[in-house]
Amino acid sequence: MSLTTCTVHVTQRPERAIYVTSELARALRLGKAKSVTLKLGIKHTNAQLKILKKDGKHAYFPSTLANAIKIPQNSSCMVMCNNGRDIQFGPLIGIMTGVTGSGTRPFGSRTELIRSYISAGTDRSFMFAFSPQSVNWSQETVVGYFLRKEGGWTRKTVPLPDVIYNRLPSRKAEKMASMDSFKQRFLRRGISLFNWSFFEKWDVYNLLEGTDAFKHVPESHINPTSSQIKDMLDKHKFIYLKPTGGSLGIGIYRVTYNAKRGYYARFRRSGKNVLLRFNKFEGLMNLLNRQKGRLNHYVAQQGIxxxxxxxxxxxxxxxxxxxxxxxxxxxxxxxxxxxxxxxxxxxxxxxxxxxxxxxxxxxxxxxxxxxxxxxxxxxxxxxxxxxxxxxxxxxxxxxxxxxxxxxxxxxxxxxxxxxxxxxxxxxxxxxxxxxxxxxxxxxxxxxxxxxxxxx
Ligand SMILES: Nc1ncnc2c1ncn2[C@@H]1O[C@H](COP(=O)(O)OP(=O)(O)O)[C@@H](O)[C@H]1O
Ligand SMILES: [Mg+2]
CATH class of the missing domain: 3.30.470.20 (ATP-grasp fold, B domain)
Known part of the structure; x- marks a missing residue:
């Protein structure tokens, strides 16, 4: 296997031949002119190979070939060759996310986050972001948002990629059963997809149970009953109550027990920090049961x-x-x-x-x-x-x-x-x-x- 970088150019030549410079052919250990297979993402096409006596590592695609494997833009990328005839350009990397805006901010408030990931791949890959809605399974293509050299975004239809990083933003959308089978369709085509879904706090606790690292996880219970809450307070003196699928601190209570003074609950309400004291455990449970529907989908966690x-x-x-x-x-x-x-x-x-x-x-x-x-x-x-x-x-x-x-x-x-x-x-x-x-x-x-x- 040989791997190097090159610059890809799309030309208006009519024939079905790719021209590579002699320096690139050497780096890829390609032989003399012959037929080769060109690949991008999961698409491939056959072509004649011609060598150009020229310095630098360049590949010139006539537009028919560029269209066949959907080269998105003239740019530098990596290229590898396995057996002297399969030439793969890429890597083609898709960040799966929600397209929620337009123009210069296609991903709304997450545009900067997406841009920072994509910038890291500039000149060494074809990296883009896409939304699940833009996948065309029958064509095996996707509409990707690419960063333009001059700044701004451009949309190009490209093959399904080599790798997908999942940054879908909505917990709710991601939990739908159809999303799971949607992601499985990529795996079936040999496409790697990482960071499958959001974590829930309780799932993480369960996954870690029994591993070497479990001693670093505070004791936790899902949907705690009042007697579990009482036991945990006796044992640990304070606990955290957190929505298992929550984030940003929303809906969290910190509950403390003091033998002399009773129970304290700290939480946030209408943008302010609130501290309430209860003489009796029942008073505390009344508060917790009144708010947020009986601690359903909550995790009670030992306070640290x-x-x-x-x-x-x-x-x-x-x-x-x-x-x-x-x-x-x-x-x-x-x-x-x-x-x-x-x-x-x-x-x-x-x-x-x-x-x-x-x-x-x-x-x-x-x-x-x-x-x-x-x-x-x-x-x-x-x-x-x-x-x-x-x-x-x-x-x-x-x-x-x-x-x-x-x-x-x-x-x-x-x-x-x-x-x-x-x-x-x-x-x-x-x-x-x-x-x-x-x-x-x-x-x-x-x-x-x-x-x-x-x-
Ligand atoms: N068991 C705990 N003991 C002490 N502090 C905690 C505990 N759990 C959460 N916290 C505090 O609350 C913050 C938010 O909790 P976290 O579990 O990260 O929920 P969220 O999903 O809302 O970010 C933590 O960063 C930490 O400061
Ligand atoms: Mg947190």
Missing amino acids: RLIEIDSCPIDFRFHLTKNINNQWVVAGIGAKKAGKGSVTTHVRTGGQLMTPEQVLKQIFGSRGDQVLDTAKETAIKLAESLEKKHRHMLGELGFDIGIDQNEKIWMFEANSKPGRSIFKHPALKGQGKATVNHIFEYCQYLSRFRPRREA
Whole structure:
């Protein structure tokens, strides 16, 4: 197998021959003029090969051939050749998402997120975003949004790709049974699809149960009964109640038990932090049962006494990605300090973004680095365990990680479609770039467009 990069040009020549420069032919170990198969994504076509005595690595497609395999644009990409006659261009990578806008913002508020992934593939792949509605199964094509060199977006019909990264934005849409069979149709065609769906908190707990990493997950119960809540409060003194399919801290209660003063419930209502006290357990249960329909689809989780700065709890977002060797790496870490009186550390409820080094130095002094290294190792162990138990491929994860006052590491939540807000911190921008690079390289791994180690 030989792999290199080249520039693809579409020309107006009439014949069915592809012209490649002698330098490219050498790099791909192609023989003299003969017939070859050209591939892009899952499409292929036969063509005559002609060699141009010219420097540089270029491939010139007459428009008939370019149309046959649907080359989207003149651009640089990778190219590999297996046996001197199958020439594959690519990788062709699709990010599956919702098209919710138009013009310069086709993906609405997520346009920047999608752009950052696609930019990482510029000049070394054909990378695009698409919505499930634009797949044409009978033609085996999809309408992709590509970034133009001059800026802005352009739509092109391309073959079904080599790899799909699932970034569908709606939990509700994704849960429909039809979505599952839709995704299976890609797998049946040999197309890799990673990050299959959103995680629910309870599913993650179940997946990790019995693995090495389970000791880092706080005790949890789904749809807790009042006696389970009471037992957990007796045992742990405080608990979190969280919607299993929730995010952004919405609908979360923090409940505390104090032998002398009774029960406290902290939560957010109408944009404000609320704190209520109840003498009796029944009073607390009345509140919980009144709001949000009897804690249905809620997880009760052991509360963790987080490390604090200025009496505000701190937790961390660990952003993990796979790399080109299919290994997990901790590519970015942000620390989040809770706003005063807030149940969670989200920035939208007054939380403050910091670097982990800043926080851990302040709390653990010179041992801060060591604590961070241990947390990174734990995060990798969690990702490996989760992936082993999950039925589908994973390429990117966002863990909400806490360190308790005894330095023990805990994982509250695993996100399979992690946001990128931590990378707004000026000190974390470089890590943000690293994450999208890794995702590109993981796609390279999945599509086999990567250098092989010589035997
Ligand atoms: N068991 C817990 N102990 C202590 N703090 C917690 C616990 N669970 C959640 N939190 C705090 O609440 C935040 C939000 O919880 P999380 O499980 O991430 O839910 P969401 O999906 O709403 O982000 C966490 O980042 C953490 O600061
Ligand atoms: Mg969270």
